Amino acid sequence: MKRIAFLLFLSLAASPCLAGEPTLECDVGPVTKTFGNTDWLAYSCRDRSSIVFIAAPGSVAEPYYFFLHRWNGKYLTQGEGNGNQKSVVAANAQIRALTTAQVTAIVNETIRAAAKSKAK
Secondary structure, three states, X not given: OHHHHHHHHHHHHOOHHHOOOOOOOOOEXXXXXXXXXXXXEEXXXXXXXXXXXXXXXXXXXXXXXXXXXXXXXXXXXXXXXXXXXXXXXXXXXXXXXXXXXXXXXXXHHHHHHHHHHHHO
16 A cells, blocks of 8 residues: 555656645555545645545545645645546545545544554
């Protein structure tokens, strides 16, 4: 899974919307979250405000990922993949509706999960 997160990091670093921005490392976590009745692995980024959601293995949305990031004071999502469209659209709507407090809570969950993983 870390390999997938790293590959996503590489693809996001090349993303036009991030041109001129510092590159992000999105490898903190993961935690499992459910959006659109589908499980997603959430990895937070080192900026502590961005999250990558990867469709969980075996999910109907696989392969797909979303990148949630703050841009001009608002959260935006970008996604890519070939997963089940109905599931992806439903998940996108719920991810886009996350509040700043909910995003912060997910980031904090990923930090705790990463700390537990390192402690083992």
